[in-house]
Amino acid sequence: MEDTLLIDAAERYIKGEMSPEEMTYFEEIRKNNAELDQSVVEHIFFLNELEKFSEGKKFRHQLHETAAKLSDEGLISKSKIEGKAKLVYFWNRYKRTVAVAASIAGLVSILSASIISSLSSNKESNIQPLVKQINEQDAKYRKLEKQIGQIKSATIETDAAAAKQRVESKFQATGFLIDVTNNYIVTNAHVLKEARNKLIIENNKGEQFLTQSVYVNTENDLAILKVIDADFKKLPPLPFSIKKSNADLGEQVFMLGFPKEEIVYGEGYISAQNGYKMDTIYCQLNTSANEGNSGSPVINKQGELVGVISSKESNAQGVVFAIKTSHIFRAIEEVKKQPGNNLIKVNSKPTLKGNDRVSQIKKLQDYVFMIKGN
Amino acid sequence: MHAQVNRSASDIALLEGLARNEKDAIEKIYRDHYHMILHMIMINNGNPDDAADVFQEGMIVLFEKSKSKDFELNCQLKTYLYSVCRRLWLKKLNQQQRFGRQTDDLEQIAPVEEDIEVHEKRQQEFNIMENALQKIGEPCKSLLEAYYLQKKHMQQIAEEFSYTNADNAKTQKYKCLVRLKKLFFAQYKNTP
Numbered sequence: 001m002e003d004t005l006l007i008d009a010a011e012r013y014i015k016g017e018m019s020p021e022e023m024t025y026f027e028e029i030r031k032n033n034a035e036l037d038q039s040v041v042e043h044i045f046f047l048n049e050l051e052k053f054s055e056g057k058k059f060r061h062q063l064h065e066t067a068a069k070l071s072d073e074g075l076i077s078k079s080k081i082e083g084k085a086k087l088v089y090f091w092n093r094y095k096r097t098v099a100v101a102a103s104i105a106g107l108v109s110i111l112s113a114s115i116i117s118s119l120s121s122n123k124e125s126n127i128q129p130l131v132k133q134i135n136e137q138d139a140k141y142r143k144l145e146k147q148i149g150q151i152k153s154a155t156i157e158t159d160a161a162a163a164k165q166r167v168e169s170k171f172q173a174t175g176f177l178i179d180v181t182n183n184y185i186v187t188n189a190h191v192l193k194e195a196r197n198k199l200i201i202e203n204n205k206g207e208q209f210l211t212q213s214v215y216v217n218t219e220n221d222l223a224i225l226k227v228i229d230a231d232f233k234k235l236p237p238l239p240f241s242i243k244k245s246n247a248d249l250g251e252q253v254f255m256l257g258f259p260k261e262e263i264v265y266g267e268g269y270i271s272a273q274n275g276y277k278m279d280t281i282y283c284q285l286n287t288s289a290n291e292g293n294s295g296s297p298v299i300n301k302q303g304e305l306v307g308v309i310s311s312k313e314s315n316a317q318g319v320v321f322a323i324k325t326s327h328i329f330r331a332i333e334e335v336k337k338q339p340g341n342n343l344i345k346v347n348s349k350p351t352l353k354g355n356d357r358v359s360q361i362k363k364l365q366d367y368v369f370m371i372k373g374n
Numbered sequence: 375m376h377a378q379v380n381r382s383a384s385d386i387a388l389l390e391g392l393a394r395n396e397k398d399a400i401e402k403i404y405r406d407h408y409h410m411i412l413h414m415i416m417i418n419n420g421n422p423d424d425a426a427d428v429f430q431e432g433m434i435v436l437f438e439k440s441k442s443k444d445f446e447l448n449c450q451l452k453t454y455l456y457s458v459c460r461r462l463w464l465k466k467l468n469q470q471q472r473f474g475r476q477t478d479d480l481e482q483i484a485p486v487e488e489d490i491e492v493h494e495k496r497q498q499e500f501n502i503m504e505n506a507l508q509k510i511g512e513p514c515k516s517l518l519e520a521y522y523l524q525k526k527h528m529q530q531i532a533e534e535f536s537y538t539n540a541d542n543a544k545t546q547k548y549k550c551l552v553r554l555k556k557l558f559f560a561q562y563k564n565t566p
Contacts, residue, residue: 053504075408
């Protein structure tokens, strides 16, 4: 059966437009031809998806209309101001309240992680201490105010730090190379949420390279990027290997990441085999991690990668969650299936074992990048 | 766990109306419950815009729920909507922090976690389809929308798109559909 005929038949079949004889015939050939049956099943699934989409679209349309109507009536109050005006609105609204700090932190993290990093550059911080600093330390408060002022006068994405960049970044996180032949980078899926246009990596020297994402899995929070910039120089094989089994409880680990504009080293240990609420995708570390650390590699003494930093518990100090490496292998398998990306391969030549920490870091740092984008 | 709603006659009528995409039902739910959600969000670091967004998403969850086969609610519609919106708002707050998941300090009333997961999956599929439709370009997009979304007849479509006859329009529609399907599955199979 030709494709168009098949589509036509499948459509009439689910709409119940077939005559009984035709239906018997159609079911008969499906039974005898597994391949054909498979494409019918697939097509029916697709048509159902299309139908669901159509219903959803209509409902959303109706919903928007109703909301617009009620908004005119004044039942729904929208601030109706977009862009930078919204910022001013937020700012004025929260200026005097204590709750400010939290919303500024949120606001700031949306706008630019670099403000946060400049605020927290000399103090260990997470969201909570940041709140305290703003209230207690007038100087820092003023600094923030100044920066908000800059944002007010400039466009949303722009701030002092980002203005210098060739790509004005809306966020900052960490990623690291896993394939030096074809240049694939691992980071967190949540990092990419705000990357709508450009996605770049930046090395410790401030050089930026264009990348594109080839894999994004929000379930295990992993993403794989491919460097597509011709200027990117190939690096020697990875100095670390990726551990196949789970990290051991109590194992000492360290990580390299970009919570600020330069690479930052951190230490800790594996404190639990599972993540938040026993989530088996993650293991738990005891260490400190800040905004921007998302996607940082977690390495053990032997120079093996044992995890990727993803999140932390904001209610507890020093509880950080890292994605287990088994998920990296799975992600690589998925990427391999894609045409054009089938060559992805972890090519490592572990040389970290037995080295002291300082030389381990020296070897490693070229493989860790800032992830930026807009 | 599935949350279920009590068989309050008015709630059931509203949900049935919602499933049929009736304007009045949507409006009634807005009028009855919008302020409750607005209040909840305002006291939890939100602003009116957030409330408008969250309420809309909550309505979509409710719509999907009303459409589902095993649809049943054994708490009030009000409680259900409140729980869904509260959960959605918490998720949003967490996302805005970007780093980290906070523990649930605001308690939930009805167990809606599973419904929200279903909704997120649906939303993902919705986005994939929307992207695929964007990518196929014109006239394919309009042609397919006319047939599958607006449910227009082939004859009418042929006239609107100036095809010589309905058969020509149909052939064109097939071609477009095959392309859309390819684009859809290319994305769909790559998402978990």
